[in-house]
Structure formats: C-alpha cells, structure tokens
Amino acid sequence: MEGFSAKWYARQTANDADEFQRTARRIGAHLSGVSRVLEIAPGPGYLAxxxxxxxxxxxxxxDISRSFVGxxxxxxxxxxxxxDFEQGDAADLPFPADQFDFIVCRAAFKNFTQPLAALNEMRRVLxxxxxxxIIDLRKDFSxxxxxxxxxxxxxLNAMIIKWIFNTMLKKRAxxxxxxxxxxxxxxxxxxxxRLDPLGFELWLRKQGS
Ligand SMILES: C[S@@+](CC[C@H](N)C(=O)[O-])C[C@H]1O[C@@H](n2cnc3c(N)ncnc32)[C@H](O)[C@@H]1O
Structure with missing residues (x-):
C-alpha cells in the first residue's frame, strides 16, 4: 500500500485506538523497559x-511500504x-541474528508473498x-x-471495509x-x-535447536 491507499488505511485504523491499546497491554505483560521489540509491517505505527x-x-x-514508514x-x-521505522521486507530482515526479545506482526502476515521465509526470519532475529x-484474520471469520x-x-466506509474483507482479505487469509x-x-x-470470531493469534517461541 502506498500513497492514497496508505493514507486511507491510516485514517480508518486511527478509529481502532481501543483495540491497539488492549493489544499493547497484553503484549506489555511480556516486556520491560529494556526489551528489544520488532514490529513487522507496522503500517501507520499505532500499535508500536x-x-x-x-x-x-x-x-x-x-515495513515494505515507503508511505507507511513516513x-x-x-x-x-x-x-x-x-x-525507528525502517523500510524492508519481512522475508529478508535487515538485522543480525538473536537481536529481539519480542516480535509482533498484526494484520499483515496474510499479505506476505514468502510466508515461510518470513517465519524463519522471525526465528533468526529472535x-x-x-x-x-502474529495476529491476523482467519479465513472462516464470521x-x-x-x-x-x-x-x-x-x-460508505463500512461498505468498503466489508467488501475488502469478503473479497481480497478472505482470499489471502x-x-x-x-x-x-x-x-x-x-x-x-x-x-x-488461538482463534476468536474474527481472527487468530499465533504465538511462537524460539527454543534451543
Ligand atoms: C493491512 S496493513 C497492517 C498494518 C498494521 N500492522 C496494522 O495492524 O494496522 C499491512 C501492512 O503489511 C505491510 N507489508 C506487506 N508485505 C510486507 C512485507 N513483505 N514486508 C514488510 N511489510 C509488509 C504493508 O506495507 C502494510 O503496512
């Protein structure tokens, strides 16, 4: 997403402040002031x-999108x-191994063209x-x-968002x-x-190999 569609998305998801705060509180239980956290595909950055x-x-x-980084x-x-917001690809993270205590990726994993590489990259840099x-939409959402x-x-926005969910997002989820x-x-x-009516959470841990 670049340009106008990135701006439209940023305006729409600004309405989800309560959800971002709830998610941050749940993740915050795993973090401290010294934790190093990577958000992959943060979009407008509200959760970050x-x-x-x-x-x-x-x-x-x-994030891969120059518009969203800005x-x-x-x-x-x-x-x-x-x-620090940087431009880059989830499938080829520009970080050395063993850097981060926690990685979060919300509403983006289904868009990744190389999801397996993205998972392996997450493990490498943890x-x-x-x-x-990873938090995302489930295919069989209600x-x-x-x-x-x-x-x-x-x-109008409700109609557009429903249409996007039922076509593009459902196909990729x-x-x-x-x-x-x-x-x-x-x-x-x-x-x-873990499933809820709209989506899933996938919790992954880097254990010794
Ligand atoms: C629907 S937005 C979600 C943004 C934000 N995480 C949220 O919860 O609102 C999807 C995001 O994934 C990013 N994205 C898509 N493919 C990517 C990739 N391969 N690497 C990094 N970011 C990617 C897009 O640029 C966009 O910011």
Missing part, C-alpha cells in the same frame, strides 16, 4: 506507539516518541527464549464479527489448518494458535 508508551521498550518497526515516523513524532506473536468491526464507521502446516514446515516447528 502504544507499546512504547506503555512499556518504554526499544522498538523498531519494519506516516508511522510522523505519528511517533507527534506522540513525542522516538521509534533471542533464544524470545517470542513472536459475518457478525465483521459487522461488529465496521459498526460506527459511517455507511489462513485457515487454522493451513497455518499449522506452515508453522510445522518452519524452523519454529510448532506454535500455539
């Missing part, structure tokens, strides 16, 4: 900003925070004992969950089985998949 506000962690955001850096500056959390998600966004198969092929080998 909440995480840094809450925990004081040192966070790096890496939008996220500007959002962090407005929030009075220093967060410290031993570190955790990665219609009611999407209706809940779009409520209060205005008729993972089933529980598809995700489990991918994880089993990755260097993580196993993970904990």
């Amino acid at each position: 900003i909440e995480l840094v506000k809450l925990s004081g962690c040192r966070l790096t955001g890496l 939008i996220a850096a500007e959002n962090a500056r407005k929030a009075g925070l220093h967060i 410290k031993l004992g570190g955790t990665a959390l 219609k009611a969950a999407v209706s809940d998600y779009v409520s209060g966004r205005g008729t 993972y089933t529980r089985e598809g995700l489990a198969e991918l994880v089993s092929q990755s260097e993580f080998r196993q993970g904990d998949i």
Whole structure:
C-alpha cells in the first residue's frame, strides 16, 4: 500500500485506538523497559506507539511500504516518541541474528508473498527464549464479527471495509489448518494458535535447536 491507499488505511485504523491499546497491554505483560521489540509491517505505527508508551521498550518497526514508514515516523513524532521505522521486507530482515526479545506482526502476515521465509526470519532475529506473536484474520471469520468491526464507521466506509474483507482479505487469509502446516514446515516447528470470531493469534517461541 502506498500513497492514497496508505493514507486511507491510516485514517480508518486511527478509529481502532481501543483495540491497539488492549493489544499493547497484553503484549506489555511480556516486556520491560529494556526489551528489544520488532514490529513487522507496522503500517501507520499505532500499535508500536502504544507499546512504547506503555512499556518504554526499544522498538523498531519494519515495513515494505515507503508511505507507511513516513506516516508511522510522523505519528511517533507527534506522540513525542522516538521509534525507528525502517523500510524492508519481512522475508529478508535487515538485522543480525538473536537481536529481539519480542516480535509482533498484526494484520499483515496474510499479505506476505514468502510466508515461510518470513517465519524463519522471525526465528533468526529472535533471542533464544524470545517470542513472536502474529495476529491476523482467519479465513472462516464470521459475518457478525465483521459487522461488529465496521459498526460506527459511517455507511460508505463500512461498505468498503466489508467488501475488502469478503473479497481480497478472505482470499489471502489462513485457515487454522493451513497455518499449522506452515508453522510445522518452519524452523519454529510448532506454535500455539488461538482463534476468536474474527481472527487468530499465533504465538511462537524460539527454543534451543
Ligand atoms: C493491512 S496493513 C497492517 C498494518 C498494521 N500492522 C496494522 O495492524 O494496522 C499491512 C501492512 O503489511 C505491510 N507489508 C506487506 N508485505 C510486507 C512485507 N513483505 N514486508 C514488510 N511489510 C509488509 C504493508 O506495507 C502494510 O503496512
């Protein structure tokens, strides 16, 4: 996403502040002020900003979109925070091995063209004992969950978002089985998949090889 569509997405997801804060609180329970955190595909950076506000962690955001890197850096500056947002590909992380205590990736994994490489890269840059959390849409999401998600966004935006969910996003999203198969092929080998009506969380841990 670049240009106009990145700006539109940033405006829409600015409405999800409560959700970003809830997610940050749950992740924050795993972090301290000295934790090194990587957010892969942070988009406009709202979750990254909440995480840094809450925990004081040192966070790096890496996104493939030049527009989003600019939008996220500007959002962090407005929030009075220093967060390093860089451009790069999830499948080829520009970091040495064993750097991060925690990795989070929200609403982006289904878009990755090389998901297996992305999982292996996450494991490579995690410290031993570190955790990665992938949050995304499940393929068999319920219609009611999407209706809940779009409520209060205005008729036109709600229609556009529902259409995007039911076409593009549904096509790319993972089933529980598809995700489990991918994880089993990755260097993580196993993970904990938790489902809710709209999406899944995949918790992965870097254990000794
Ligand atoms: C739907 S947005 C999600 C943004 C943010 N994580 C959120 O929760 O709102 C998907 C993001 O994935 C990024 N992205 C897609 N493919 C990528 C890749 N291969 N490497 C890094 N970022 C990628 C896009 O640029 C975009 O910022």
